[in-house]
Amino acid sequence: MTKTNPGNFFEDFSLGQELVHATPRTVTEGDVSLYTALYGFRHMPHSAEPYAMELGFEAMPLDDMLAFHMVFGKTVPDVSLNAVANLGYAAGRFGAPVYPGDTVRTTSTVIGLKENSNGKTGVVYVNSVGVNQKDEVVLDYVRWVMVKKKNLDAPTPEAVIPELPKVVDVDDLVIAEGLDFSKYDCELAGSPHLWEDYEVGEKIDHIDGMTIEEAEHQMATRLYQNTAKVHFDQFAAKDNRFGKRLIYGGHIISLARGLSFNGLGNAFKVAAINAGAHANPTFSGNTIFAWSEVLDKQEIKGRSDMGALRLRLVATKDQPTEGFPYKGEDGKYSPDVVLDLDYWVLMPRRG
Amino acid sequence: MTKTNPGNFFEDFSLGQELVHATPRTVTEGDVSLYTALYGFRHMPHSAEPYAMELGFEAMPLDDMLAFHMVFGKTVPDVSLNAVANLGYAAGRFGAPVYPGDTVRTTSTVIGLKENSNGKTGVVYVNSVGVNQKDEVVLDYVRWVMVKKKNLDAPTPEAVIPELPKVVDVDDLVIAEGLDFSKYDCELAGSPHLWEDYEVGEKIDHIDGMTIEEAEHQMATRLYQNTAKVHFDQFAAKDNRFGKRLIYGGHIISLARGLSFNGLGNAFKVAAINAGAHANPTFSGNTIFAWSEVLDKQEIKGRSDMGALRLRLVATKDQPTEGFPYKGEDGKYSPDVVLDLDYWVLMPRRG
Amino acid sequence: MTKTNPGNFFEDFSLGQELVHATPRTVTEGDVSLYTALYGFRHMPHSAEPYAMELGFEAMPLDDMLAFHMVFGKTVPDVSLNAVANLGYAAGRFGAPVYPGDTVRTTSTVIGLKENSNGKTGVVYVNSVGVNQKDEVVLDYVRWVMVKKKNLDAPTPEAVIPELPKVVDVDDLVIAEGLDFSKYDCELAGSPHLWEDYEVGEKIDHIDGMTIEEAEHQMATRLYQNTAKVHFDQFAAKDNRFGKRLIYGGHIISLARGLSFNGLGNAFKVAAINAGAHANPTFSGNTIFAWSEVLDKQEIKGRSDMGALRLRLVATKDQPTEGFPYKGEDGKYSPDVVLDLDYWVLMPRRG
Structure with a gap:
């Protein structure tokens, strides 16, 4: 019997199945430094502890997307080692902030299964929940992936597609x-624009570009203990259809979010991930640009210190974003678009 | 109205203007590890806490140049986003040591302005002061940069050039x-050469070379939250006159200082920056070499445990330094010279 | 007199000589994060503090090979700056676990000397001992290196080869x-295979490959404060017989050990290094693969919670390892084999 992990194939998943993912992770100040070095994050509450604590955080919290990567990375060996494609995200809610010293672990439940008509692959829906050492939920989200069948004769499960x-x-x-x-300091945060200042439909070109290097995305992806082989093995990659290592989609999320500081400097608190698509693959050497659109703007019941903005974050490769590139007339993503992320942030308001 | 930061243009500065720079930064052990990984620092007090504390430090202090980068990085979005050139440094004095856990922030005052005769650019002099969470000054320095005018019709301010x-x-x-x-341990520090052993006029070839990679300088520059675009965006850089991303000048300062350990192993405490010039640009792939000259040597009043050395640190690219390359007969820097830094260190003496 | 470190040449070593190596090193959580980012380590006790403490560790211990690199790095300026080749390791025993916050320093004793018949080089055997701030031994090992003579007329010392x-x-x-x-949790550790499950003679292909980038091995080697020039200076390297920078052998050890998680996921505790050879050089761009063989399996007196496995870890470059590539019929390493490491691990058992 092999002792290496073959990963799960489509026929290995069953509805209601619980997956306890390996390798809990104690996150540290070292992880935060690397994250800053990889993406250039500048949101004040993730950069300066005293100011974070003035906002009621217990310490300097991790950027929510770093927490996302840590929770997500755990699921890869069990969920997506044999994945053909990462199809989508939904219903992602961030809970307790993650602080250096916290230990995060992840469990997933299979909530949907649908074999494809070709009989060679199927779609698996998992609800993944990351908790800290106090069993507080830090992130709860659904993703669905297309996974290969190994045994093509395995019976087709009843199709169950969850309502999301x-x-x-x-x-x-x-x-x-x-x-x-309410004590938020815009001057020190580097942006005067608060919740009131954004309008639904407003588009923001984040202007700056950032070029990806192989060493950077490899270090990032290993930091998250994401083991997907396509990111690390050029010997195998030289024979894939691109001839190159693929960049982990989460690396693009954090690059784009880092770039979005320029225009959304006070959007430091991600509250939810509504939907997300990695529209096209990215490679070392690509320069990533980003733009945002305000999709919705809501008050939060009983709160005058913050409001919610629903944002679309679009990233492109080798394509500046002053024209807000997105989809073609056929409804398909432009080939330069690499990320389409729909998420909620909590932003300070003037009260 | 755009929500992205356009930076300040020459006409946006006024004499006496105060700039409160954004994004205070809590520095951590993670930053120190990255700094070691990026430059190979080996000065004992920055490497080993118990020995640092024997010298009276409260903990293991950051290398002063790492503190410099943290303080400097904050000024970029307000001072030099539209800079054509970083012209010089003067009157830099390091104050309280910076320890992991400290939170550093920076304020600048405009102390000089001079429009250039072409009417398109001007020189801005700022006095930048970095303080820690106890409001103790950690670094106080002047730099001057050439900044573009945006509105060429903006009135020319009265020229004021500060005395430096x-x-x-x-x-x-x-x-x-x-x-x-006085308890300094030369054996553990790796160099037997103390203050007494250096003579004015002495030149030291630091011998070793270190080759720069794109991923390294990008990670360094983002770690310092320095947002200058020329370091990160190859898509734009392919059309600049070099066709490449430029290396942040401070990356060269730290590389050269790291190399200078071999010959100046006990020069761990930088006390002042007298002057500095980034003589020529550097790029990924360049191999950096360095040499030093002792410009002055002074006792410190009332102290037998340390003395001051004034050093010139010269870095070159792709040019070993046994011949101490510097300036040509025309007084201009040799094209291989990339850094000329004049600084004071405090060095242990035999008493 | 030059103030730079010329390193020791063969004639500078004498039997019984003690070398107190410079630059003690306080290791931190930042070092651990970088190590994870460089190699993708996933052994639970090195990733999650609460689970490490359940096994009796005082905190989250460093991977033993990271401790090895920290102890080893110190010896380079005194032992191997003028080395032609790193010939072997023996008798390596790990002692007290190393935790973030510990300060490690290294001392070596010359235990053997043998001039080569060409009169130009000789072999130096050193016993290096790394201790923490409590003077507890963290690692004790022997290595031997071939070192150049500088003065070819220096007398030939009596040949002493230690019994190892x-x-x-x-x-x-x-x-x-x-x-x-005994409280080890296989599910959270990500592997069900314990000491009982391995058999002498069993070979494991670790399957995955990892491609090395220049920025990665340079950052790793500097993190360990290993100063060997061949790893950093492309300007000089362009004229060596490879035309390239050489990768530090220890980088390959950690890459291979990281890969070996897939099949040896519970081999988190290295107890001894029996022997090791860097069989062929590696360079940036090489993809590293690894396989292991169980060489021995022993009970540990009085313990039902753990057993010992003696493992051979073989790494290759640009050569997948399903065929377990090793040596040719002539007894020489295959040109694709880059590491042959013989070591003991302590592994949890079912009791």
Whole structure:
């Protein structure tokens, strides 16, 4: 019997199955430094502890997308080692902030299965929940992936496609206990634009570009203990259809979010991921640009210190974004678009 | 109205103007590890906490140049986003040591302005002061940059050029309270050469070379939250006159200082920056070499445990330094010279 | 007199000589994050503090090979700056676990000397001992290197070749006080295979490959404060017989050990290094693969919570390892083999 991990194939998943993912991860200040070095993050509460604590955080919290990568990375060996494609995200809600010293672990439940008509692959829907050492939920989300069948004769399971919300309801956003953004300091944060200043339909070109290097995305992806082979093995990659190592889609999320500081400098708190698509693959040498659109703007019940903005974050490769490139007339993503992320942030307001 | 930061143009600066720079930065052990990984630092007090504390430091202090980068990085979005050239440094004095856990922020005052005769650019002099969370000054320095005008019709301000010292007076060097270098251990520090052993006029070839990679300088520059676009965007850089991303000048300072350990192994405490010039640009693939010259040597009043050395640190690209390459007969820097830094160190002496 | 370190030449070593190596090193969480980012380590006790403490560790211990690199790096400026080749390792025993916050320093004793018949080089055997701030031994090992003579007329020393064990005796393995693997959680560790499940003679192909980038091995080698010039200076390297920078052999050890998680996921505790050879050089761009063989399997006196496995770890470059590439019929390493490491691990058992 082989002792190496073959990963799960489509026929290995069953509805309701629980997957306890390996390798809990104690996150540290070292992870935060690397994250800053990899993406250039500048949101004040993730950069300066005293100011984070003035907002009610217990310490300097990790950027929510770093927490996402840590929770997500754990699922790869069990969920997507034999994946053909990462198809989507939904219903992602961030809970307790993650602080250096916290230990995060992830469990997933299979909530949907649908074999493809070719009989060679199927779609698996998992609800993954990351918790900290106090069993507080830090992130709860659904993703679905297309996974290969190994045994083509394995029986086709009954198709179950879960009902998923198109958007997380603003009333379902989690606001960690103690958070109070009323003392937020715009001058030190580097941006005067608060919740009131954004309008639904407004588009923002984040202007700057950042070029990806192989060493950077490899270090990032290993930091998250994401083991997907396509990111690391050029010997195998030289024979794939691109001839190159693929960049982990989460690396693009964090690059784009880092770039979005320029225009959304106070959008430091991600509250939910409504939907997401890695529209096209990226490679070392690509320069990533990003633009955002305000999709919705909501008050939060009983709060005058913060409001919610629903944002679309679009990243492109080797294509500046002053024209807001997105989809063609056929409804398909432009070949330069590499990320389409729909998410909620909590942003300080003037009260 | 655009929400992205356009940066300040020459006409946006006014004499006496105060700039409160964004994004205070809590520095951590993670930053120190990255700094070691990027430059190979080996000065004992920055590497080993118990030995640092024997010298009177409260903990393991950051290399002063790492503190410099952190303080400097903050100024970029307000001072040099539209800069054509970083012209010089003067009157830089390091104050309180920076320790992991400290939070550093920076404020600048405009102390000089001079429009160039072409009417398209001008020189801005700023005095930048970095302080820690106790409001203790960690670094106070002047730099001047050539900045573009946006509105060429903006009125020309009265030219004011500040009087700046050519050299920081040795009596003005700050020695942090409690420091006592008398227990310094040369054997563990890896160099037997103390203050007494250096002579004015002495030149030291640091021998070793270090080749720069894109991923390294990008990670360094983002770690310092320096946002200058020329370092990150190859898509734009392919059309500049070099066709390449430029390396942040501070990356060269730290590389050269790292190399200078081989010959100046006990010069761990930088006390002042008298002057500095980034003589020529550097790019990924360049191999950096360095040499030093002892420009001055001074006792420190009332101290037998340490003395001051004024050093010139010269870095070259793709040019070993046994011949001490510097300037041509025309007084201009040799094209291989990339850094000329004039600084004071405090070095342990035999007493 | 030059103030730069010329390193020791063969004639500078004498039998019984003690070398107190410079630059003690306080290791931190930042170092651990970088190590994870460089190699993708996933052994649970090095990733998650609460689970490490359940096994009796005082905190989250460093991977033993990271401790090895820290101890080894110190020896380079004194032992191998003028080395032609790193010939072997023996009798390596790990002692006290190394935790973030510990300060490690290294001392070596010359235990053997043998001039080569060409009169130009000689072999130096050193016993290096790394200790922590409590003077507890963290690693004790022997290595031998071929070092150049500088003065070819220097007298030939009496040849002394130390007697070295081919294998560390299982009874000599150090088990740190308080360790108890009986609460080990295989599910969270990501592998169900414990000590009982491995058989002598069993070979494991670790399947995955990882491609090396220049920025990665340079950052790793500097993190360990290993100063050997061949790793950093492309300007000089362009004229060596490879035309390239050489990768530090220890980088390959950690890459291979990282890959070996897939098949040896519970082999988190290295107890001894019996022997090791860097069979062929590696360069940026090489993809590293690895396989292991179980060489021996021993009970540990009085312990039902753990057993010892003696493993051979073989790494290759640009050569997948399903065929277990090793040596040719002539007994020489295949040109694709880059590492042959013989070591003991302590592995949890079912009791």
